Amino acid sequence: MRTVTERKPQFGPGTSVVAINRRKQMDPGHKLTVMRSITDEDIVLLLGHRAPGASFKTMHPPLAEQQEPDCPMRRLVKPTEGALHGDRVRYVQFADSMFNAPCQPYQRTYAEMYRFRGIDPGTLSGRQIVECRERDLEQYCRLLIETEMFDPALVSLRGATVHGHSLRLSEDGMQFDALQRCVLGKDGMVRYVKDQIGLPLNRAVEVGKPLDQPWLREHATIFHSLVGTALRDDGEYVEYLQRIHTLRTRYGFIPREA
């Protein structure tokens, strides 16, 4: 008889490259490829929550200075670095183009829930916001921007005025952004000239070159019948979705699989 510890999470169904990529991003045991590097100061500038070098503002005293009640759950769950210092809660929001952006809102939430602690994600069709303690947020942002979950042209940090994920791309291959927070330079580098809410930055923040189309197709986490992998090509995924749909429809009528 198998014990619980022997079981490995499946993360998601499917046999297509999209399904495989989704599982890779969700699996905390899988090391994501680092595609670019970004400095701490750049992350602070992009987020726009505090000035570079400024101290973290707090919403309560550090836990060490507080009289914590004797609670078994508190002994069991260790606080994150941000919670330990009493940081305030801040956010980052990403908009992901449907044209094979390497991450997508729902996928982003799944991946973050598996990989990060102390987060509160909000998922919408074209954008995903995640809230957490400021110190943790900057650390998580590094992973979200530096690894294969980010593409400078198709994924962008947008705190507000996010429209663009479902639109045709601009001529230069950039996702439409009414505030034009990032621009593609003549040298092929993408630079943020505004922070995530649209305030101009004192200096541009470089986030690397856009990835090429073959790479994006290979690392897509969205099904797209025109520019990528069609959902119907993944029979296992379709079967899974049909099963979920059937059970949801029957819910309330004692759902039982035949």
Next chain:
Amino acid sequence: MMTEPVNYPQCRIVPMRLLSPDTTKRLLDKVVKVQGIRRILLNGQNIPLLVPYGPARGKENKTNLRKTIEIAGNVVDLHVQVGTITLELDDSSVIPELRAICDAFFVDFSYYIQEGRFMKTRPSLVDYAKYGPNADKEVIGLVDPKRKENPTIINLSNERVCGGCEL
């Protein structure tokens, strides 16, 4: 009084990418020279002058997507990043000429031309409320009647008319 519907043929140029102001200008410079085009309407995503939402609301939106372009001697203030170009034609024999221009123009990405009905051809109730019974037929369908700014009609013979996103 019921206005008689005008059934001029219409077509729409749909590039697979959103056009920058400079590309729009280069394309329109070629298109407006074609004989037999009655009206041209540019549609696309609005580029706001001010940041519309969030903590930066009301601050200036610095961008190079919103530009003033010059088309055949007429200055037009583009408010949008152009996604489609709708044309009302005298007759459908103009379409092959437009197609030839687009074939030569769109080399980095594809496009398609659709034929159909894309602009209003008779005044709606809201048009009637705004313009009254004697509305200028050339304005109908070109601009949202609720818009505060006046629509712009530019002819090749005009020297200078200020603009919205309409030609």
